[in-house]
Amino acid sequence: xxxxxxxxxxxxxxxxxxxxxxxxxxxxxxxxxxxxxxxxxxxxxxxxxxxxxxxxxxxxxxxxxxxxxxxxxxxxxxxxxxxxxxxxx
Numbered sequence: 001x002x003x004x005x006x007x008x009x010x011x012x013x014x015x016x017x018x019x020x021x022x023x024x025x026x027x028x029x030x031x032x033x034x035x036x037x038x039x040x041x042x043x044x045x046x047x048x049x050x051x052x053x054x055x056x057x058x059x060x061x062x063x064x065x066x067x068x069x070x071x072x073x074x075x076x077x078x079x080x081x082x083x084x085x086x087x088x089x
Contacts, residue, residue, distance in 0.1 A: 006046045009036055015063045016054055026066040034070070047071055 007013055011033040015026055037046055047070045055064045 005038065006041070006049055007033065008038075009033070011036070012050050012054065012063065012067075016058055016061060021062060023062040023066065026063040029063070030066045030070065044071065
């Protein structure tokens with residue numbers, strides 16, 4: 001069986017199989033999954049794909065909520081600091 005290119009390590013799949021998993025563990029798994037996405041993969045698109053596969057069958061699962069929370073994150077974090085933050089007025 002061919003592995004899902006968006007979940008090559010099957011981290012999201014396995015999170016739904018773990019009985020009693022909590023939000024903290026799901027956030028940790030989500031971070032590992034997000035860091036292992038293929039180079040150039042749009043993270044938002046990947047999250048939407050995972051929700052499409054699992055959310056309907058597991059609406060109350062903590063991973064479903066973590067994935068939804070991932071969609072609410074800003075697209076691109078703004079850089080803070082740099083020389084402007086260190087410059088004295």
